[in-house]
Amino acid sequence: MATTKTPDATRRSERSRRAIFDAALELVGEVGYDKLTIEGIASRAGVGKQTIYRWWPSKAAVLLDAFIVDAGDEPIELPDTGDLAADLKFVLRATVDEFNDPKFEAPYRALAVAGANDPELSEQFVNRLQDTGVQAYVERLRRAQEAGTVAERVDLRIAAEMILSPFSQRWLMRTAPLTYDFVDTLVDLVLTGITRR
């Protein structure tokens, strides 16, 4: 399609897409997933609803793309300086900042709540987003395992969950604040374990 368009039309499309994503993320944070509609997104974005239906079959599809584009600034790969603890703390501290920003966290919360409620949505959507995050950690841990830092028989998926789930749980259930101290301590405990060496 893009090859048949003039450069101006391509730029206009790109602006519309960006406006639609921004509108979708704002609205889902304001009204929740259940009350989000294609009409609402179109109206907020200042486009016709046919423009949205031309590109996406459902509100879930719009949101999935919006989250993926929104996450585009973040590294898909975790840094690897050779210091596993420092690399994990660096990324988690940046994540603390994001999740303490109401503008950032509102759409994620709406989606997480909808996913917890609705197994099908969770299957199609929430897990796919969440899994991208978990996989990035698994990959970093795999490199540490190859380098000999992480023990050979460690289940890397469960290790990633030990790092990410306490973070997600504090955030989602608001059981305790997300701070740099918390993530630093968490990383150290996951690496060394809690029993006396």
Add this chain to the structure above:
Amino acid sequence: MATTKTPDATRRSERSRRAIFDAALELVGEVGYDKLTIEGIASRAGVGKQTIYRWWPSKAAVLLDAFIVDAGDEPIELPDTGDLAADLKFVLRATVDEFNDPKFEAPYRALAVAGANDPELSEQFVNRLQDTGVQAYVERLRRAQEAGTVAERVDLRIAAEMILSPFSQRWLMRTAPLTYDFVDTLVDLVLTGITRR
């Protein structure tokens, strides 16, 4: 109050309370927290709604008591055989069985979702229930710390979160199954850490 009642009236009250709790837990699992009403609970329990209002000021208060009574069979204190890993695995395996039982998990899910959505409900209610669970783990870890198994400077709250949050997250977001293997591996990794000793 109870001292002024005849034994028969006390037994009747006790039966009504139990019927109200059962109705509240069933209904919240079926319709979710938002659509739960005192009228609905009264109707399902076969009592007048004034009976409920006489004992509880709100649906949240009914549910809180229902969950507390429902959890009454479980140990508030974790076993302490001196083998920390075995004790944790024993309790977590029982919890796996509970959360794989739809009848048990439905009301918890409804409540967790409502709590994730509503900060005030979370504050009053969900965290209070959740904290009871976390505290039982913290206490068992404290005894292990006093016995010299757990290292001295370990933050026991975060250690408990490393055990419980991966479990809760898998359950709530349905990211992966809850199995005995999962909890066994998790406990071992939390105790020993992931880096090579």
